[in-house]
Amino acid sequence: MxxxxxxxxxxxxxxxxxxxxxxxxxxxxxxxxxxxxxxxxxxxxxxxxxxxxxxxxxxxxxxxxxxxxxxxxxxxxxxxxxxxxxxxxxxxxxxxxxxxxxxxxxxxxxxxxxxxxxxxxxxxxxxxxxxxxxxxxxxxxxxxxxxxxxxxxxxxxxxxxxxxxxxxxxxxxxxxxxLQRTTSSAQRALKGLRFISKNRGVSDAADVSWRYVEARFHSLAKDGLLAREDFGECIGMVDSKEFALGIFDALARWRRQKIAKITKDELHHFWLQLSDHSFDARLQIFFDMADSNEDGRITREEVQELIMLSASANKLSKLKEQAEEYASLIMEELDPENLGYIELWQLETLLLQRDTYMNYSRPLSTASVGWSQNLSTYRPINVFRKLRCRFQCLILENWQRAWILVMWVMAIALLFSWKFDQYRNMAAFHVMGNCLAVAKGAAETLKFNMALILLPVCRNTLTWLRSTRARSFVPFDDNINFHKMIACAIAIGIILHAGNHLACDFPRIVNASPEKFAYIATDFRNDKQPTYKELLAGTEGVTGISMVVLMSIAFILATSHFRRNLVRLPAPFNRLTGFNAFWYTHHLLGLVYLLLLVHGAFLYLVHKWYQKTTWMYLTVPLLLYIAERIIRTRRSEFYSVKILKVSVLPGNVFSLIMSKPQGFKYKSGQYIFLQCPTISPFEWHPFSITSAPGDNYLSVHIRTVGDWTQELKRVFTEVNDSACVIGRAQFCQLGHIDHRGQPRLLVDGPYGAPAQDYRNYDVLLLVGLGIGATPFISVLRDLLNNTRAEEQMDLNTEASRSDDTTNSCTSSNLTPGSSSTTGGKKKSQRATSAHFYWVTREPGSFEWFKGVMDEVADMDHKGQIELHNYLTSVYEEGDARSTLITMVQALNHAKHGVDILSGTRVRTHFARPNWKEVFTKIASKHPYATVGVFYCGMPVLAKELKQLSHVLSHKTSTRFEFHKEYF
Structure with missing residues (x-):
C-alpha cells in the first residue's frame, strides 16, 4: 500500500x-x-x-x-x-x-x-x-x-x-x-563459517569431495532416496546428526520444500550450497538454520534453539543447560534497540568482526606481545648445510644418551669376549666346543646386567644425583628407558646362555665318548658321566630353569600391552593384566636374585670361590636397592600426613590435599608415592605434586583408571567430599575434617622428574595432556610464589632505603653485619617466561585447576605466564558447528570476564593446537633464548614435539630442548 x-x-x-x-x-x-x-x-x-x-x-x-x-x-x-x-x-x-x-x-x-x-x-x-x-x-x-x-x-x-x-x-x-564491510573482512569471516570439516581426509575441491558423498549416498539410500536422518552421515557429520538435520531443514526451506527424503540430484544441489565458497551463501544457510519460521528475523527463542543444537554437536552439556542465558546475551549485544529480533545483516556484522572478538582476551592481565614473525632469526640453509645441521642436532640432543649407551655396549662386548676367550682355552672346550664359550660369555653379561638393572630404579639415589653436576652429562630422565633396554639385553643373554646349555652343552656331555668325558670327569660327582635328566635335576639346572620361568612371567606382564590393560582376556585370566599384575610379578624378581646367587655358587666347571664372581657383581647394587626400600618404609612412617580436603572432580578425577610433613622438602615438578594400608599394605603408586614448595600443604590430583585408584577414591570420599578450590586464600578453610576413622595414607618421596629442571631455562613451554598437566601446575604456582616474593622483597628494600635516608645518623653507626637481610641480593630466577598449553577432551577437566588459573590471571602482573586451554571435543574454530559457541564465548568474556567453557579468565581454544605455529611464535618472541620444552601425556604427541624442537632449533636462533615425563 x-x-x-x-x-x-x-x-x-x-x-x-x-x-x-x-x-x-x-x-x-x-x-x-x-x-x-x-x-x-x-x-x-x-x-x-x-x-x-x-x-x-x-x-x-x-x-x-x-x-x-x-x-x-x-x-x-x-x-x-x-x-x-x-x-x-x-x-x-x-x-x-x-x-x-x-x-x-x-x-x-x-x-x-x-x-x-x-x-x-x-x-x-x-x-x-x-x-x-x-x-x-x-x-x-x-x-x-x-x-x-x-x-x-x-x-x-x-x-x-x-x-x-x-x-x-x-x-x-x-x-x-x-559501509564497513570489505572484501578482506569477508574472506576472514569465511574461515569462521565452514560447513564441511577439514578433517574429512579429502581435498577441498567440491568435485573430489562429492565423489565421497556420492559413494555414501549409494550405501545409505533406499530406492534411490536418502532419508533425512541419514543426511548427517552422508555428508560426513556422523557425530553431529542433530546439527546436520538443522542444515537439511534450512536447505529444504530455501527450496520451499518440506521433505523427509531426497534424491541424489537434490543431495548434489545441497552439497554445492554447503561447499560454496561465498561468504554470503554460507551466512544465509546459517541464518536460515535459526530462522525456522522464515520471517527473515531471528528471535531469542530461535537463537536459543541454535545454541542448543551447537552445544549438542560439540557435546557441551553444561552449555546446553545455559542456552537461555547465552541467547539473551546475544540478543542484548545484537539487539540494543530491544525490538525482540535480529536480522541477517546483524549476524553478518558479528562474523565480519571475527578477528576482533577472537582475540578478545589474553590469559594475562597485561597486553599480549605481537606475534609477527622475525625473519632475521631464520638462517638460510642449503642442502649440505641442512644435512650437517641434522647431524649436529642429533649429536647435541643425544650425546648424553650416546656416550652412556656406547660405554654400556662396550662393557658387554668386553665381558663377553673375555669370558669367551677364557673358555676356549679350557679342557671342557674339547667336549662342548663353541657352545660352552658362548654360554659362558652370555652368563658374564647376565651377571653385569642383572646388577646394572637395579641402578635406574634406585630413585632416591637418582634424585640426589640430579642435584649434582652429574645431571649435565647423565640423562637421568631416561632412567626407565635404560631400565627397559637392560631388560631386553638380559632376555637375549638368557636365550644364549640357557639355550646353548640345554640344546648343545648338555647333549654333548651326555653323548661324549669316555675319552672326551675324561677332560671334565672331575667336575661331576664320583667322576660318573651324568644323564640329561640328572643334569636338569641338579642345583644348577633347577635354579636356572626356575629363574627362566620367573623372569619370563615378569618380562611378559611388564610389557606395555599387559601393563596398560590393552590385552583383553576372559575371566579369571583378566587378572593377569593391568598394573597390579605388573607390580606383583615384578616383586618375583627378588626371588630371582636369591636363585641367581645360589646358581652362581654351584657351577660345574668352576670350584674356587674367587672365580665365582656372581656375588661380586650383585653385592653393591643389591645393598643399595635394599637400603632404598628400607628408607622408603621408614620415611613413610616418619612423614605422617593428615587429609585436609578431598574433592571429587569431573572426569573421574579427585584431589587430595594433605598437611605438609615437617622437614618435607621438594621441588616443583617432582612426584611422590602414596600407599593406603586400608587397600593394600604393599602397593605404592606415583603421583605428581600439584602444590608449590612455598605452600604449607601437599596436593595431588588422581585419575581413577585402575582398581587401586577407584578403591582409594571410595575410601576417602566416604569420609568427606567438597568442591575443589586450591589457593592460598582458601587454605584456612581446609582444616575442618573429622580425622576419626580417616584411612591412613603413607607418603614416600619426593622423587626427581624432568620438570624439576625448569629453572635451567630462560623460557618454558609446558605441554600437558589431560591429567598430564599435574606436574606443571606446581611449576606455575612456584613461578607465582617466586614473583610474589620478589615483589615483596623490592617493597621491603625500598622501605629500608627510605628508613636509612630518614635516620641517616643512626644507620651510620650500624656495623656492616647488622644490615637487614631484606636489603641483600635477591635470588635470581632464570625462567622469565612460561607458556602453558593444556589439551583435554572434556570441558569438566577445567574444574581440576580452576583456582590455580584464576590465581595466575589475578596475580601475574608482570605477564610472566601465558595459559592456553584447548578443548578437543569442540570442533575447530571456523567450523559452523562451533561458530555460535565462539560468539557466545567472546561476548560473555567481554561482559563478565569469564570463559564459558573453563569458568576462568583463561580463554579456551577449540580442537588441537597447531604445534608448528606455537613453536614458531615462541621462537619469534624469544630470539636467542633457550626454551625448555616439557611434556607429560600420551607418547603420541611426544614424537611431534621432539621433532619440532629439533627443526626449530636449527631454523631459528632459538634453541628448544625437549623433555618428556616418565613414570
Missing part, C-alpha cells in the same frame, strides 16, 4: 488513472534494481504495503535519492514533498508484485487528518530525516495523513514513538555496517 499526494482539484477518477500511470513509469525505470525482497529467500509472490510521496519530476527524484542514499528495493522518499504537496491529499494505493509485473489493486482516499504542528524548524527537521534510512521514513509515514488546512514551510509536526526511534537507530547501524 503506497500513500500518494494527489491534487485536490482533480476528480477521483483522474487521480486514480494518473497515479497508476506514474507508478508504472517509475517502477519500469527501477526494474533493474537488485531486489524488492531478499534475493536468496524471496517468494514467488509478495504483497508490499509501503507509504511514500511520489515526486512531481524525475530530476528532483534523482537528486534527493542521491542525497539520502536510497536504492535497491526502497522507493525514493523526499522531505520537500511535504512542502511541495502541502495542499494535496494523500491517497492509499495497494500494489501486488509478481516477478517483474506490478499490479495496482486499488486506490482509496483516506479521511483521517494529520496531527497539528509542533514548531520544529527546517534545519532540525532536515537533520532528523537524514539520520533515518528509507525504510524507517516509509514506516513513519504510515501514520501521517494530511488535512485540508495549509502547512507552514518552516514547521513540521509529527510524534516519534519509542519503536520508531529504535527502528531508526537500527537502520543507521545497518547503513554503517554496510
Amino acid at each position: 503506497y500513500m500518494l499526494p494527489v491534487e485536490r482539484e482533480r476528480n477521483n477518477n483522474n487521480a486514480t488513472s494518473d497515479t497508476k500511470k506514474k507508478l508504472s513509469d517509475y517502477l519500469k525505470m527501477r526494474q533493474t534494481s537488485s531486489s524488492f525482497c531478499r534475493s536468496s529467500s524471496s517468494k514467488l509472490s509478495n504483497n508490499y504495503r509501503r507509504s511514500f510521496d511520489l515526486p512531481s519530476d524525475h530530476e528532483d527524484a534523482a537528486s534527493e535519492s542521491s542525497e539520502y542514499g536510497v536504492g535497491g528495493a526502497m522507493l525514493p522518499i523526499f522531505l520537500n514533498d511535504l512542502r511541495r504537496n502541502s495542499g494535496s491529499d494523500l491517497v492509499e494505493v495497494t500494489l501486488e508484485l509478481d516477478n517483474d509485473s506490478v499490479v495496482v489493486c486499488s486506490v482509496n482516499t483516506p479521511t483521517t487528518t494529520k496531527p497539528t504542528g509542533n514548531g520544529i524548524d527546517d534545519d532540525v527537521e532536515r537533520n532528523l530525516w537524514r539520520s533515518l534510512s528509507a525504510g524507517s521514513r516509509i514506516r513513519r509515514k504510515l501514520g501521517w495523513l494530511r488535512s485540508g488546512s495549509s502547512r507552514s514551510s518552516s514547521t513540521s509536526s509529527w510524534v516519534i514513538d519509542d519503536q520508531e526511534r529504535a527502528i531508526a537507530a537500527r537502520d543507521a547501524r545497518k547503513m554503517h555496517a554496510e
Whole structure:
C-alpha cells in the first residue's frame, strides 16, 4: 500500500488513472534494481504495503535519492514533498508484485487528518530525516495523513514513538555496517563459517569431495532416496546428526520444500550450497538454520534453539543447560534497540568482526606481545648445510644418551669376549666346543646386567644425583628407558646362555665318548658321566630353569600391552593384566636374585670361590636397592600426613590435599608415592605434586583408571567430599575434617622428574595432556610464589632505603653485619617466561585447576605466564558447528570476564593446537633464548614435539630442548 499526494482539484477518477500511470513509469525505470525482497529467500509472490510521496519530476527524484542514499528495493522518499504537496491529499494505493509485473489493486482516499504542528524548524527537521534510512521514513509515514488546512514551510509536526526511534537507530547501524564491510573482512569471516570439516581426509575441491558423498549416498539410500536422518552421515557429520538435520531443514526451506527424503540430484544441489565458497551463501544457510519460521528475523527463542543444537554437536552439556542465558546475551549485544529480533545483516556484522572478538582476551592481565614473525632469526640453509645441521642436532640432543649407551655396549662386548676367550682355552672346550664359550660369555653379561638393572630404579639415589653436576652429562630422565633396554639385553643373554646349555652343552656331555668325558670327569660327582635328566635335576639346572620361568612371567606382564590393560582376556585370566599384575610379578624378581646367587655358587666347571664372581657383581647394587626400600618404609612412617580436603572432580578425577610433613622438602615438578594400608599394605603408586614448595600443604590430583585408584577414591570420599578450590586464600578453610576413622595414607618421596629442571631455562613451554598437566601446575604456582616474593622483597628494600635516608645518623653507626637481610641480593630466577598449553577432551577437566588459573590471571602482573586451554571435543574454530559457541564465548568474556567453557579468565581454544605455529611464535618472541620444552601425556604427541624442537632449533636462533615425563 503506497500513500500518494494527489491534487485536490482533480476528480477521483483522474487521480486514480494518473497515479497508476506514474507508478508504472517509475517502477519500469527501477526494474533493474537488485531486489524488492531478499534475493536468496524471496517468494514467488509478495504483497508490499509501503507509504511514500511520489515526486512531481524525475530530476528532483534523482537528486534527493542521491542525497539520502536510497536504492535497491526502497522507493525514493523526499522531505520537500511535504512542502511541495502541502495542499494535496494523500491517497492509499495497494500494489501486488509478481516477478517483474506490478499490479495496482486499488486506490482509496483516506479521511483521517494529520496531527497539528509542533514548531520544529527546517534545519532540525532536515537533520532528523537524514539520520533515518528509507525504510524507517516509509514506516513513519504510515501514520501521517494530511488535512485540508495549509502547512507552514518552516514547521513540521509529527510524534516519534519509542519503536520508531529504535527502528531508526537500527537502520543507521545497518547503513554503517554496510559501509564497513570489505572484501578482506569477508574472506576472514569465511574461515569462521565452514560447513564441511577439514578433517574429512579429502581435498577441498567440491568435485573430489562429492565423489565421497556420492559413494555414501549409494550405501545409505533406499530406492534411490536418502532419508533425512541419514543426511548427517552422508555428508560426513556422523557425530553431529542433530546439527546436520538443522542444515537439511534450512536447505529444504530455501527450496520451499518440506521433505523427509531426497534424491541424489537434490543431495548434489545441497552439497554445492554447503561447499560454496561465498561468504554470503554460507551466512544465509546459517541464518536460515535459526530462522525456522522464515520471517527473515531471528528471535531469542530461535537463537536459543541454535545454541542448543551447537552445544549438542560439540557435546557441551553444561552449555546446553545455559542456552537461555547465552541467547539473551546475544540478543542484548545484537539487539540494543530491544525490538525482540535480529536480522541477517546483524549476524553478518558479528562474523565480519571475527578477528576482533577472537582475540578478545589474553590469559594475562597485561597486553599480549605481537606475534609477527622475525625473519632475521631464520638462517638460510642449503642442502649440505641442512644435512650437517641434522647431524649436529642429533649429536647435541643425544650425546648424553650416546656416550652412556656406547660405554654400556662396550662393557658387554668386553665381558663377553673375555669370558669367551677364557673358555676356549679350557679342557671342557674339547667336549662342548663353541657352545660352552658362548654360554659362558652370555652368563658374564647376565651377571653385569642383572646388577646394572637395579641402578635406574634406585630413585632416591637418582634424585640426589640430579642435584649434582652429574645431571649435565647423565640423562637421568631416561632412567626407565635404560631400565627397559637392560631388560631386553638380559632376555637375549638368557636365550644364549640357557639355550646353548640345554640344546648343545648338555647333549654333548651326555653323548661324549669316555675319552672326551675324561677332560671334565672331575667336575661331576664320583667322576660318573651324568644323564640329561640328572643334569636338569641338579642345583644348577633347577635354579636356572626356575629363574627362566620367573623372569619370563615378569618380562611378559611388564610389557606395555599387559601393563596398560590393552590385552583383553576372559575371566579369571583378566587378572593377569593391568598394573597390579605388573607390580606383583615384578616383586618375583627378588626371588630371582636369591636363585641367581645360589646358581652362581654351584657351577660345574668352576670350584674356587674367587672365580665365582656372581656375588661380586650383585653385592653393591643389591645393598643399595635394599637400603632404598628400607628408607622408603621408614620415611613413610616418619612423614605422617593428615587429609585436609578431598574433592571429587569431573572426569573421574579427585584431589587430595594433605598437611605438609615437617622437614618435607621438594621441588616443583617432582612426584611422590602414596600407599593406603586400608587397600593394600604393599602397593605404592606415583603421583605428581600439584602444590608449590612455598605452600604449607601437599596436593595431588588422581585419575581413577585402575582398581587401586577407584578403591582409594571410595575410601576417602566416604569420609568427606567438597568442591575443589586450591589457593592460598582458601587454605584456612581446609582444616575442618573429622580425622576419626580417616584411612591412613603413607607418603614416600619426593622423587626427581624432568620438570624439576625448569629453572635451567630462560623460557618454558609446558605441554600437558589431560591429567598430564599435574606436574606443571606446581611449576606455575612456584613461578607465582617466586614473583610474589620478589615483589615483596623490592617493597621491603625500598622501605629500608627510605628508613636509612630518614635516620641517616643512626644507620651510620650500624656495623656492616647488622644490615637487614631484606636489603641483600635477591635470588635470581632464570625462567622469565612460561607458556602453558593444556589439551583435554572434556570441558569438566577445567574444574581440576580452576583456582590455580584464576590465581595466575589475578596475580601475574608482570605477564610472566601465558595459559592456553584447548578443548578437543569442540570442533575447530571456523567450523559452523562451533561458530555460535565462539560468539557466545567472546561476548560473555567481554561482559563478565569469564570463559564459558573453563569458568576462568583463561580463554579456551577449540580442537588441537597447531604445534608448528606455537613453536614458531615462541621462537619469534624469544630470539636467542633457550626454551625448555616439557611434556607429560600420551607418547603420541611426544614424537611431534621432539621433532619440532629439533627443526626449530636449527631454523631459528632459538634453541628448544625437549623433555618428556616418565613414570
